[in-house]
Amino acid sequence: MEILETIGFDLGHGETAVAKAIVESIEPPEMLEINNKKNQITALGWHPKLGYLVGEQALIQAGVTQLTISFKQKPNNDSRYRETISTFLATYYRLLKESKQIEGEETTYFYIGCPSGWSVSEREEYQKLLREAGIAKLNVVPESRAAFMQAKEAGKLEYEKLLSSVLIVDIGSSTTDFTLVKSLEEIPMDFGSNTLGASLIDKAIFERTFAKHEQSDLLKKVFNEYPHHQARCELACRKTKEDYFSNEQLYSDPQSFARGFESINEQIYFIPQVNKSMMEEILNQPLPELKRQSWMQSFRDSVNEAKEKLEKLGIVPQLVLMTGGASRMKFTHQICQEIFPEPETLLRPDPEPERCIALGLARVGRWDLRAAAFKQEVNKLLDSQKLKKLIERHIPKLIELLIKPLADGLLENAVRPGVKDWQKNQIRTLGDLETSMKSRAEQWLKGDRAQQIINNQCISWFNKEIQPDLAAETDPICRKFQIPRSSLRFEDSIEPAFVNPELKIGDAILADTVAFIINVVIGGGTLASIITLILTGHLVWPIALVYGASVMAAGMELNRQSVQEAIKTNLDIPSWIRFSFLSDRKVNDMCSQLKPELEKVLQQQLAANQEAFDKLIGQIGQGLQKVLSTKVQEAIILIQ
Structure with missing residues (x-):
């Protein structure tokens, strides 16, 4: 059966987004909606009467007894992790079909992203796991490829730059990946253990808020007995971070704060808050996940390491393309521009990083199919x-x-x-x-x-x-x-x-x-x-x-x-x-x-x-x- 549409599924550690491209069209892909939103918190909840819920609905629906968030990671044999991933994808698939946003079955091809630092075997294992969701046609591709394709087809890269050297910096919730694209060939830059994700900042805000909470002992008991409450509080910390970096200028005043809010019950509230001085402390505090380095220093070291690796190859990238939701943090732009200065290298942060990968994955899928058909047509001429x-x-x-x-x-x-x-x-x-x-x-x-x-x-x-x-x-x-x-x-x-x-x-x-x-x-x-x-x-x-x-x-x-x-x-x-x-x-x-x-x-x-x-x-x-x-x-x- 002919494939009619490609679905770009950006299953992120923090957020998930989905886009659709029509194979026989060159029109830009369209974002699809779940719960009337184009981006959803990566959350899976269980409701005794409603069954599995995803995204915001899993967070706000009364009566949810189980809630899991931020569960994207390298494939492993943990049965709970495997069930969560496949169930989340299967629920998304069902909702997209029920809302008539996709055709489904043999006419729809899903392209799902993974960090470019994952090995080929890890990518294959992840693909095998995702197919347990019951999707007939599914392929896993590096998210860096999606970012490159989105930049290319959205007209952000001139043809000359497409053929030159482009460094893609993808700052996600769980990892920060560096990928060199040289003469259209993608070369992931492996820095070993990659745990530099923006969710570490969420965690630091959570721990700071928890430590200063007047009822921290009671909170601890609640979190142990009802883990979904902790998940909601962690999401409140994430939203606080996002609010801060979206409006940094507002929070430079010591009396102004970006705030989140989560109600445990009528007496207990969890209210994370940050301003400029507090965020600077968080970004510069040592983190055990980063071997006692701060988030900011670890990011700077990673960009420097990328530059050193490129210099050994004799490469100065013409472009640094930044993507991933966390690329909205302005200090990451400043660090990249400082290490890769103009005019030798141009910095291009994606204006919609939260949608970039989903749109790019849909484009990658369509491009793969059309490019294969194009080569088949020419080969047919050459072989005749x-x-x-x-x-x-x-x-x-x-x-x-x-x-x-x-x-x-x-x-x-x-x-x-x-x-x-x-x-x-x-x-x-x-x-x-x-x-x-x-x-x-x-x-x-x-x-x-x-x-x-x-x-x-x-x-x-x-x-x-x-x-x-x-x-x-x-x-x-x-x-x-x-x-x-x-x-x-x-x-x-x-x-x-x-x-x-x-x-x-x-x-x-x-x-x-x-x-x-x-x-x-x-x-x-x-x-x-x-x-x-x-x-x-x-x-x-x-x-x-x-x-x-x-x-x-x-x-x-x-x-x-x-x-x-x-x-x-x-x-x-x-x-x-x-x-x-x-x-x-x-x-x-x-x-x-x-x-x-x-x-x-x-x-x-x-x-x-x-x-x-x-x-x-x-x-x-x-x-x-x-x-x-x-x-x-x-x-x-x-x-x-």
């Missing part, structure tokens, strides 16, 4: 015979493009200079002339200039013949996935090595045909023209004056083939005769007459050299596959 047939169809045009420049090159670099050397008496016999022209032709075909001509013609051929047909195949794919057509095009031309990969056509010609071309056209044609001049009488009498009529007469008694061979091999015509009877004009005329024959032979031999062009077709096909695969990897980041 379309590419081979496309290239094969245009080989005659490539041959046509090669013939004229190769013929011109051979005439100008082998025939003409050879004949001119013979004309100037720098070559003794016509046989020597033949040898000279063969050597020149072979040398030129193997040289850089001939290869440059071939490369230029191949590029012209690819751009004019192959590219339009290839674009006709790739453009519909780009339109389907709503990315620019240029993503799979070669509009900036191409490298010669791509259309002519590791194959010199000059070499391919030499392998089977150059000897024939030289012998038949260059050797045979050129020498035949000169010998014809001799045998038709144009040079007979001048030669006879030099060598004697008897020599010529004796030669004439032989058959014509023998005469030609004798003249070619033995006859050393005097220079004054050569220049007189083979003037520059006649050399030009001879080359003009030879050109059609040379082009004809090149056409025949190139067309007949199927092995070389089969190899070329295969290598161009492989080159196209390789480059298109690279372009696919670059293009998928543009998919929404």
